[in-house]
Amino acid sequence: MEIHVTDQAGETHTLEGLEGWRVMEVIRDWGLNIKAECGGALSCATCHVYVGAEWFDVVGAPSAEEEDMLDSVGDVRPNSRLSCQILMSDALDGLQLTLAASAAKD
Ligand code: FES
Numbered sequence: 001m002e003i004h005v006t007d008q009a010g011e012t013h014t015l016e017g018l019e020g021w022r023v024m025e026v027i028r029d030w031g032l033n034i035k036a037e038c039g040g041a042l043s044c045a046t047c048h049v050y051v052g053a054e055w056f057d058v059v060g061a062p063s064a065e066e067e068d069m070l071d072s073v074g075d076v077r078p079n080s081r082l083s084c085q086i087l088m089s090d091a092l093d094g095l096q097l098t099l100a101a102s103a104a105k106d
Helices: 023-029 053-059 064-070
Strands: 002-006 012-016 048-051 080-082 095-099
Touching: 002 023, 012 023, 023 095, 048 053, 053 095, 064 080
Parallel strands: 002 095
Antiparallel strands: 002 012, 048 080, 048 095
């Protein structure tokens, strides 16, 4: 299954991921500019992405814990999610995401 990720420079990449993988891991393993400092433990917010408008309902809203973490970044938007909290599945094949500035490595 594939996801389409637009990086901070505005370039869109099509990435292949496997069922059950964290979307953050797919983005990181493809070498895009994502810090993902805590490795998926929901304690950093440096895996911040914006979910494409037509995908937000499919992906779903963040948990209260994730929302608290998102509140710590300056560039949060209504379609913000932490990509380590989204698992790859058939339903998300074709998912469109944009990397937030706050997810960049430096
Ligand atoms: S990698 Fe730290 S919250 Fe997602």
